[in-house]
Amino acid sequence: MALLExxxxxxxxxxxxxxxxxxxxxxxxEIVTLIGANxxxxxxxxxxxxxxxxxxxxxxxxxxQLINKVPSHKIVKLGMTQVPEGRHIFQELTVYDNLLxxxxxxxxxxxxxxxxxxxxxxxxxLKERHSQIAGTxxxxxxxxxxxxxxxxxxxxxxxxxxxxxxxxxxxxDQIFEIIKEFNKSGxxxxxxxxxxxxxxxxxxHAYVLENGKIVLSGTGAELAASDEVKKAYLGG
Amino acid sequence: xxxxxxxxxxxxxYALIALGYTMVxxxxxxxxxxxxxxxxxxxxxxxxxxxxxxxxxxxxxxAVVICTALGVLIEKLAYKxxxxxxxxxxxxxxxxxxxxxxxxxxxIFGAQTHPISLVHFPPVVIGGVTISVSAIISLxxxxxxxxxxxxxxxxxKLGRAMIAVSEDRAAAKLMGINVNMIIxxxxxxxxxxxxxxxxxxxxxxxxxxxxxxxxxxxxxxxxAVIGGIGSIPGAMLGGVLxxxxxxxxxxxxxxxxxxxxxxxxLLIIILLVKPTGLLGKKRREKV
Numbered sequence: 001m002a003l004l005e006x007x008x009x010x011x012x013x014x015x016x017x018x019x020x021x022x023x024x025x026x027x028x029x030e031i032v033t034l035i036g037a038n039x040x041x042x043x044x045x046x047x048x049x050x051x052x053x054x055x056x057x058x059x060x061x062x063x064x065q066l067i068n069k070v071p072s073h074k075i076v077k078l079g080m081t082q083v084p085e086g087r088h089i090f091q092e093l094t095v096y097d098n099l100l101x102x103x104x105x106x107x108x109x110x111x112x113x114x115x116x117x118x119x120x121x122x123x124x125x126l127k128e129r130h131s132q133i134a135g136t137x138x139x140x141x142x143x144x145x146x147x148x149x150x151x152x153x154x155x156x157x158x159x160x161x162x163x164x165x166x167x168x169x170x171x172x173d174q175i176f177e178i179i180k181e182f183n184k185s186g187x188x189x190x191x192x193x194x195x196x197x198x199x200x201x202x203x204x205h206a207y208v209l210e211n212g213k214i215v216l217s218g219t220g221a222e223l224a225a226s227d228e229v230k231k232a233y234l235g236g
Numbered sequence: 237x238x239x240x241x242x243x244x245x246x247x248x249x250y251a252l253i254a255l256g257y258t259m260v261x262x263x264x265x266x267x268x269x270x271x272x273x274x275x276x277x278x279x280x281x282x283x284x285x286x287x288x289x290x291x292x293x294x295x296x297x298x299a300v301v302i303c304t305a306l307g308v309l310i311e312k313l314a315y316k317x318x319x320x321x322x323x324x325x326x327x328x329x330x331x332x333x334x335x336x337x338x339x340x341x342x343x344i345f346g347a348q349t350h351p352i353s354l355v356h357f358p359p360v361v362i363g364g365v366t367i368s369v370s371a372i373i374s375l376x377x378x379x380x381x382x383x384x385x386x387x388x389x390x391x392x393k394l395g396r397a398m399i400a401v402s403e404d405r406a407a408a409k410l411m412g413i414n415v416n417m418i419i420x421x422x423x424x425x426x427x428x429x430x431x432x433x434x435x436x437x438x439x440x441x442x443x444x445x446x447x448x449x450x451x452x453x454x455x456x457x458x459x460a461v462i463g464g465i466g467s468i469p470g471a472m473l474g475g476v477l478x479x480x481x482x483x484x485x486x487x488x489x490x491x492x493x494x495x496x497x498x499x500x501x502l503l504i505i506i507l508l509v510k511p512t513g514l515l516g517k518k519r520r521e522k523v
Contacts, residue, residue, distance in 0.1 A: 052406055076412035088407035090400055092517075101400050104393070105412035153412060 001064055003028040003157055003188055004049070004080075008058035011041075011048045018044045020212040021058065025205075026157065031179070031189040033199040033220065035233055036209035042192040043085055045209070046159050049190075050082050051075050062157070077105050079156035083163060085192075087146040091135030095126055098134050098145055102152030112152070119148035122178070140171040147178060151187075158182060159190045164198065176202060196233035200224040208233070237365045239487045240480065245371035245440070247479025248378030252433040253456030254463065254471035255385065256426030262402035262466035263422045266326045270310060270333035272453015274427050278303045278434030279444035280341060283352050292354050300431040307427025308420055316416065341446040349445045352438045374436035381432060382472055385425070389468065398422060402466065455482075458503045464516020473514055478502070 002025035011019040019041050026032045034042045047053045049060050051072040060067050067075055075081075090098050099119055103112040120127035123144045129137060134145060143163060150158055160179065164172040176198055183189050183202075193199035200206055203220030208229060216223060223229045253275065260268045278299040285295035314333050318326050357369035389395035400408040401418045409415055437452060438444060459478040463470025478499055485495040506514065 050410065052409065071414075072409035073412045073414045076410060081412075082410050084407060084410065088404050088410075090403050090407065092403060093396075093399060097396060100393075101396055101408075101411045101413075104397065150410075 002026060003063060004190070005061040006045070006049065006058070007061070009045065009048060009055060009060065010057040011044055011053060012056050018212055019048070022209070022212070022214055023058075024207050024214060024217070026188060026190050027205075028156075028188055029183075029186070030204040031183050031191060031202055031220075032205045032207070033191040033193060033203040034207050034209055035193060035196040035199055035223075035229075037232075038194070039211075040209040041212040042209055043161055044212075046082055046161055046190070046192060049159065050080070076153055076155075079154070080159070081150050081153050081155045082159040083146045083150045083161060085161040085165065087142045089134045089137075089142050089145050089149065091133070093134055094131050095129050095134055095137070095145055096131060098149050099126075099152055102149035105153055115152050115154075119151060122151075122181070123148050140167055140174075143167060143171075143175060144178075147175075147182075151182070155187060157188045157190060159192070161192045162194060163191070164193065164195045172198065196229070197224070200229075238367050239483050241367055241375065242371050243480035243483030244476060245368075245374040245378075245436075245479070246483055247476035248375050248382075249433045249436045249440075249475075250452065250456045250459045250478045251382065251472045251475025252378055252429045252436075253452060254460040254475040255382070255468065256430050257457050257460040258463070258465055258468060258471040259398075259422050259426050261460070262468075263398055264311075264315070264419045265405075266315065266323065267330060267457075268315075268423075268426075269327070269330040269453075269457075270337060271426065271430060272449035272451075272456070273334050273337040274303050274307060274430040274449065275434040275437060275452060276341060276444065276446060276449035277306055277337060278431040279352065279438050279448055280345060281431075282354055282435065282438060283345075283350055283444060286352065286354065295354060296431075296435050299434055300428050303427045303431035303434070304424050307423040307430075311420060311423040316419075319416075338446045338449075345446070347446060349443050351443045353442055354435070354438055368440070370436070370439040374439065377432070378436065381429065385429075386468065394418075394421065455499060458500060462503055462506050462513055464513030467513070467515045467517070470513055470515035 004026040007023050009019050009022040010017065022045060034045060036042055044053065048055050051070055055068045062078060062080060090101065099116045100112065103115055106112050125141055126144055126148055129141060137145060163175050167175065172195065179189060179191065180202055191199055200220040200223055206218060206220050206223045207214050208216040208223065216226065216228060256271050257268065260266060281299040281302040282295040285298045310333055314329055315326060318329060359366050359368050389398060397408065397413045397418055400411060400413060401415055405415055455478055456475060459474035460471045462477060463474030481502060482495055482499055485491045485498050491498065
């Protein structure tokens with residue numbers, strides 16, 4: 001049984017069908033990536049898994065439990081969270097307060113503080129900016145904060161939506177290194193990326209989304225070598 | 237001097253009410269136009285307790301308990317089913333709830349004005365200045381309540397969750413925050429503050445009627461907008477400003493008849509200069 005099983009997922013925005021029956025698995029310990037153009041349905045897929053938008057047909061199963069109708073805040077408690085596209089950090093709060101909120105589901109303050117120290121050791125930049133208002137951080141720092149904040153809830157499955165968006169190439173490399181580290185320390189990753197080359201490099205499994213459907217799937221290496229993917233997403 | 241203290245005292249009443257508007261707006265993203273009528277319900281809770289020979293302290297507790305429960309109930313029955321509906325639908329529902337509460341009060345207590353004698357303190361004279369004791373009490377207790385609220389929001393987990401929901405509801409859900417619960421708590425706090433406002437209001441103007449809440453409600457709403465709707469310090473500042481302007485204007489014979497007009501003009505002038513209100517912030521988006 002896979003950690004996350006998505007079957008025949010259909011999602012609508014009003015009358016417009018955004019997802020037209022998507023099925024895929026995320027096995028424990030893997031990095032799985034969804035690639036595709038703007039508007040293909042990548043973010044919609046993530047949001048519907050998290051319960052942020054309603055699922056019309058199909059099923060989302062996490063650790064054998066059907067979670068289609070489970071509200072988002074309970075899904076977080078089950079061990080799944082998301083770093084949303086555009087970071088969505090709490091702009092008016094400090095870096096520290098953002099991390100405290102990341103640990104919202106934990107009640108033991110000692111444990112929360114230890115987790116914050118852990119995040120600080122992974123991201124020394126955040127430690128330097130400890131009491132700074134998050135909205136004043138640079139884009140790269142905000143991405144680190146968003147990732148650190150998500151790790152605070154100790155997710156078994158972490159979904160990352162366009163973590164490299166808008167970042168300088170050197171930062172993009174750094175972010176991908178961090179994703180690999182998270183994965184090595186036992187977190188299963190579902191990654192949505194427009195930077196298909198980078199994503200396929202680290203992915204165990206990959207799925208290509210087009211107009212709300214999965215059109216290709218395989219291992220990261222297989223898709224990186226496929227002519228169709230090269231032509232459409234890797235610039236030649 | 238005594239005019240100024242009266243102004244601060246009335247201002248703290250407006251501020252307490254304005255906090256309810258601004259917190260609900262910030263967190264639930266809706267204008268709760270029934271909020272003023274919670275004050276009216278509070279006054280009838282006080283009246284009824286006193287008529288049953290209840291102690292004034294018991295009357296105040298009754299007002300707080302009934303208003304808080306009513307706020308939560310209204311949210312659950314009238315607003316929660318409309319989560320995700322158009323803001324206009326929610327707004328019209330709120331106006332409907334307002335008329336509903338007024339009509340129910342009229343049905344039970346009649347349309348006439350009832351006197352309420354909650355407490356009566358003789359005014360004291362300090363250094364030749366006559367000062368109303370109830371004004372001082374409203375001012376001091378009001379300031380204390382607002383300080384506690386500020387500390388609660390800044391330093392508790394629940395308070396932080398409230399800020400998170402007001403800033404970014406989807407991100408708050410991803411932290412595991414139960415947004416519905418936070419909205420419920422917000423209504424509870426806002427309504428409890430309205431009950432205190434109600435208490436201070438009837439201490440100074442000792443009577444009530446089914447439309448008692450309309451005027452302080454709309455003035456406090458104006459105060460919240462002047463301060464910057466959604467901003468908690470803004471609501472306090474706006475409330476105090478409205479109260480002081482009102483009392484000073486009333487004390488000047490030439491201006492007195494135009495006091496209400498003057499207060500609402502203040503809103504227009506401030507919004508012309510600063511459209512977000514005094515302490516309101518523009519949302520910044522950083523990519």
